[in-house]
Amino acid sequence: MTVTTEVADICSTLIRIDTTNPGSGERKAAEYVAGLLDEVGIEPTVVESAPQRTNVLARIPGDGTDPDALLIHGHLDVVPADPSEWRLHPFSGEVEDGCVHGRGAVDMKGTLSMTLTAVREWARRGVRPRRDIVLAFVADEEATGEYGAGYVVDNHRDWFAGCTEAISESGGFSWHEGDTRIYPVAVGERGTAWMRLTAKGVAGHGSKPAADNPVVELSRALVRIADHRWPVRVTPAVAALVEGLSRALGTTIDLDRLDEEIERLPQASMLFKGVLRNSANPTMLDAGYKVNVIPGTAQAHVDGRFLPGYRDEFLETIDRLLGPKVTREFVSMGEAVSAPAEGLFDQLRGALLAEDPTGHPVPYVMTGGTDAKAFAQLGIRGYGFAPLLLPPDLNYFGMFHGVDERVPVEGLEFGVRVLDRLLLAETEPSATTEH
Structure with a gap:
């Protein structure tokens, strides 16, 4: 199986495992993830916070280039879906018209599949990332996180020793304003x-x-x-986003009249109108x-x-x-969380531009919340970075908890390449897999 097909296959399989929250729990999905890691020699640890509320933790040693560890976390659970409202069954995981369809395709089993595909390929090739990578596939994000991120932070914090930063969902996707491709990378959330x-x-x-x-x-x-x-309260991160959008679009977005700018820039303004x-x-x-x-x-x-x-x-x-x-x-x-638009942000930006030189990565603030709030209690700065190259007509925000959720296979493949560029040693001659 090639890497190109593997990412879609993992995504499809994860979707077919119903992890609706509330529901029967995440154990089957956790066992599947643990098996994928164990198959290539990455030792997983499975911990349950309650019956069937299951989390998977693993640590991949780095080559010492960067002494700080990076956490990559994601949730196994999904919100409910009514099959009668969907064109394809929400737990079919069917691949049609170049997309993997089903609940969790975007939020966030597609992202999990990119991470799993990348680390499995590293193990098969015998390469190591620049820094230790801690993996956390957790339960219960779609509720309070009590059985997932909150549980592992309270009861298994030793796993996160050395982690200074984290990446997870809701950032690094392409967003279009006309012919301009913008990549919002989350540096905070309300x-x-x-x-x-x-x-x-x-x-x-x-x-x-x-x-x-x-x-x-x-x-x-x-x-x-x-x-x-x-x-309206314009926070520093939102001001940085508006500045980045102005540069990308070759225009001036007036910080003092953002309500009016929403009317002028209907697509780009979706990145900031919910966080004003x-x-x-x-x-x-x-x-x-x-x-x-x-x-x-x-x-x-x-x-x-x-x-x-x-x-x-x-x-x-x-x-x-x-x-x-x-x-x-x-x-x-x-609590609201934030991270600097520098340091790791610059690396995230560089990895995106390496795959899409005409893109425009910008910082942004998420309207909702993620498990980054729980890991922030350990001093870990979180970034929303789940890189996806999307077609202009796919409403990314509409996929979250929406009907007919789907993710393009080519977008998932793009994400695997970006993660390779971000995490593997720069001196490794085959650091970026050919697809």
Whole structure:
């Protein structure tokens, strides 16, 4: 089997292993990954945080060129998918029209397949990376990470000794504005504040005047949150992104009028319009048990996200919008993380340009969150770098948790080549595999 076909085959096989979260767990996928590593002499360690909630860890020694270790992490779980909504079954892993189809193709079994293909080929060729590589294939990223990254950070931190930086999902993909190919490399992500809101009142008969209806109080608070217009806050990373986009597109993007620039640059602005503000979206409601009973309690969940450096402002605003009769508690709280747009970033940029000299790598901030938050607790600086060369008509962001998720085989092959260029010793004559 050649490297070119191997990456698609691994991706397809991983997709066929249903790791829906919540569901039956990640163990089968973890066993498959561990087998692929063991087959080429890379010793895996399998650890379970709970029955069927399984993680795989491994360490590949470097040649000593770089004394610091690099963590490559990715998650085995996927979000649910309704087969009735998909053109091809979401767990078929079918290869059609040059793409691997199925849940996880982009988020993020395709990325796992690129990593596995690269390290397996190194082992077969007997080459070593410039620095120690720690691999972490984890569970539960699509929930809170409690059974995955959070668990290994708390219970197996020795595995990450020497790791100063990490790469994972959601960066290094090609994004098109006209004929210009932009490669956003994530240097940060917004913080996560998933909250449970509770209003308490006086239970009573639904036919009588309500003394204190918690459903009403909670509804008013949710409307205030939904209607709130968060102010624009241009963080240093977003400013660097806008500067990079200006250079790439040969134009000037006005930092003081970014809302207007979104209209002028509909494609490029998708890289920054979601990270100009904090955000809070009501997502779940739970109140009452009978139509003629006013309940004593009403609850809701809100997905809150805050920019690096704006946690306190976010929480102060939320508390003001909630008012005195609604309380909040965190379901999950993860600090915003950031990494410098230099050092490893320059190496990531160079690896992309080596494969696509006409591309334009730029730093950017992710709207959502990843397991980078957990590994940041160990002082590991995380970058979103899952390199993919994509056609202009494929909506990359629409693939995340969307219907008919798919990834081009050529894009996966591109990613393997970029990882080779990034990680293998520069003096190794066959550092970049011929494809």
